[in-house]
Amino acid sequence: MRESLLGWQQYRYLKWGLVLLLLSVALYVTQGGSNAAQPPNGGTWQGYVLGTLGALLIVWLSLLGVRKRSYKSTAGTVQGWASAHVYLGTVLLVVATLHCALQFGFNVHTLAYVLMCLVVVSGFYGLYAYMHLPGRLASIQSGSGEDGRLDELARIDARVRDTSERCDANLQSLMISALELTRVGGSAWQQLLARDRSRVMVPGSDTQKAQAVANVEQEVVVSHLAGRIPDARKQSEAEVLNELLGLFGRRQVLLHQLRREVQLRGLMKIWLYFHIPLTMGLLVALVVHILTVFIYW
């Protein structure tokens, strides 16, 4: 019942892909030889067939974007298309390589080939992301989603504010600054790295000015609170500190999960920002390649 992209319809398109692969290799080995007019290359009739096949594959593969948005279409399911996209896209790598017979140079033809390779490789990454990251995301999310976590975080922050009013001014400003200098998200790069850039203002003393220090994973605050509890002079103070420690402990986990969630979502999306523009570039290079071959050959 639950079929992934790869296993769709008992690996139907893996079988298609393999057949296509064998046919292409068979076609390739029929060229060249000791008494042939020319070595294997894109210019033999076999080379032309392979080239035409590759060009058709590229056009068809890029049509997935159109099919995905044709919501009323009854031409198969999007999952079927995606499954075929993966296998035929992989085969394209071989077909194109056989077509050019490893003749490379600094020209538009090799540019098209390189772009195609980049598209396929970014696709491989995408496949990896689609196959593995959703499960990891789900295991983080089990129970509550991102909204639930943000709500909980807001509730915790409100309680930290309330509770820290019962502390001395120094500790209160430390707590509030820890809340205010907490960082989640940021630029695309920061989202993908998921490095914690939170900081906290450590209150100054007579000799020293207050300064902001890194508060990675809220560790500074947590260890500060934990360190102060044994020193507490009054029972009520210890109680407040304990409460804050509990709140920051939960905060630590929530923030970590949020960052990881953002990161995973980003990793699932980022590749499309390469895959699609590279495909556009490839289509242009392909047209130029075909035209130049016909004009100058």
Next chain:
Amino acid sequence: MGERYHIAVVGAGPAGLSAAGRAAEYDREAGATSPSYVLLEGFSIFAKTIQKYQKGKHVMDEPGFLALRSPVPFVAGRREEILGAWQDSIDSGLNVRYDSDVTGISGSRGQFVLQLQSGDEIEAEHVVLSIGTQGNPRSLGVKNDAESDFVRYTLDDPEDFKKETIAVVGAGDAAIENAIALSDYNNVYIINRRNEFSRAKDGNLNAVLAAINDKSRPFHCRYEAGVAGVELPASPGEMGAIVLNTPAGEERLACHRIIARLGTIPPRSFVESCGIEISSPSADAVPDVDRHYQSNVPGLYVIGALGGYPLIKQAMNQGYDVIEFIHGKNTKPADYPLLQDQFSGLPYVMDAEDVLELYQQRIPMFRRMNPLAFRELIIESRILVSLPPADLAHTEQKGERSTVFIPAGEPVYRNGEFSTTFYTLVEGEVKLQLEQDGPWHTLKPGQFFGEMSLISGRPRQGDAVVSEDAILIETPRRIMVKLMNSNDEVRKGIDRIFIVRALQAAFRPDLPLAELSAVAGQVETCRFNAGQALFSEGEEGDCLHLIRSGTVVLSRGSANMVVAQHHSGDLVGQMALMGAPLRRDTAVAAVRTETIKVKRAEFLTLVNSQPEHVATLQGRLSSLLEKTNAMASQPEAARSIGFLMEQGLGEATNALVIDESLCVGCDNCERACAETHGGLTRLNRAAGPSFANLHVPISCRHCELPHCMKDCPPDAIRRSADGEVFITDSCIGCGNCETNCPYNAIKLSYAAPPKPGLLSWLLFGRGSGPGQPQSFTPAAADKERGKKAVKCDACMGQAGGPACVRACPTGAAMRLSPEQFVALVEAR
């Protein structure tokens, strides 16, 4: 000697006004100088019930297919407009006498005497009673229960009372709505005679439970509390008390006020004091009248709600017709053409009124029904006539409300089809299967079928094949439910046959019908609320349950380890009678469930009569045991099923479930939904709970007995034969379905503007492109039209199945029925 009239109409509601209006027309035609009729109203205003509606209430003019026949105007609209139009009619010269409460009617045709409260007497040759029932609230039935400042039977404005302790008696919608509104400013006790609020609409049910559980609201409930007495306050302004009979003994609740909302009853004692007979002892019973609305007292007519016609338009038509009858015109009622049209395809020529009478006599269950109620049943039903296929080919189907021709020898419904209508056989024969590929039973005229799906909401079990020249009455579920709620005899009749057939299907007993009926009489029908247990693991059992409606889950070990789920028609707990009495599982109702409880003695009678079938039952039991055992050995899978059941998917027929280990969060499902449904998505992927990689997004599940279909005033929510529940264009946007849906799957929304063409979006940036989010400002015309209810229709009529599933690139989105859940959680 008082005034003397040709006709006295009692009660200035819609029926009375219409009657007076028609009588005034007769006077005008005859050029009478003084009115020949009088309209007597006990209060100082007309149409008291409608005057009491809240301001601006939209009054409907159902049934839509019936034409209005009255000199007094009435179209659907705001309460004020309707009352204004009626005031105009009265001002144009109706002879209304207000504050004339009639306390007694004596005499006979030609010489009736009406006693008024004031002591005056009015003589009339004919009397028309149109006093309705709404003005007569059911009283508490204890001493001091008369309406006073302390004890009230209505509540005009909840904000009239502040900072008081108020006891609200009743468990219906009116009581709940009043109690909740009052609790904004007062300390409220709601007194419920039963241990649940089963009579209330779901919306009110949820609201009252939430209010009871809300610690910050001064709202309390006393369950199983009968009213034992009322202590009036010693002086105005002081507190009185209500004395309750509770399971824990007598309780005295001091309060400032008692508001009793116990429904209304026909003013029976007054009606009977006029000599009118009411044959049924039921409190809701209405007087028996003939086709001309004449009661057993000649010359005394009963129309409107008192005669069993609570709808305004029907009551007004009757008001017109009754004056015609009194003037000796044998006018056909306004619905006569409808009946004629329905009967037009019958193989014999007969007056529609006579056909109606004949049919009622043919069907034992309906024989004792009020003829007017039967008439209404027929008008709301379809008349089916079966023809040989050859004849059918050249018989033309007339209008939508005309006789329906169906092919003889073919099923009227097939196994697995979703339909919940009820069939009554009037002529010919029907061959009926009670389960797929089961034995055939032959039905004779007067018998009925289709009660299984009517009660359970599940798809049809087995086929029903109609013979040549058969005549059937097909009645929609909504009408049957109304009838079963108001008519005990019909409810019991259908129940009895349901049980007999359920037992037949389950055990295939070889018993004469009389013996089978005796067994059916012995078994007990049980009701369980969601979460209630039928039996618990470790108990000794001596009975089995045959599910009538709903879903039962079996769990083992702990509550969320679900090893099996059973639906209507299935047996639960048969191990106790066919194996060891020790219960190995706990059986809990996943949704509101009804079962038939079969004890050992009845079970033995049933199975011993047909020993061959025992092997089948045993075979089913062992395959069931195999399955439950397999589930019990996979705790993860069992817990996943438990999670799905907790989400209410036990009552689903077609639910969207997302495999989170495959979902990349692209939201292409939502976009596909919007793009294929006028720009409005009907599902919310991200919302909803998840467990063990299974996510149940907010989306319609197409429930077995859809909550949304319950109170749809224009009957706009329908179910197709394939099971899709959908909303038709006749939605009026009242929001009942949105309130009633426990799964938030229905939203009210303005229509979305049409999407621009691809090129105008691409080149000129107009509107949103394919799959782009659908935030929009509604067009003025759409705003004027108002919000309409929007829900999933499972992409009914679209090639290729649900768009959400087809558009999922990774195969994460699935639409499943509960039978597929096991395969879903096991296939890991």
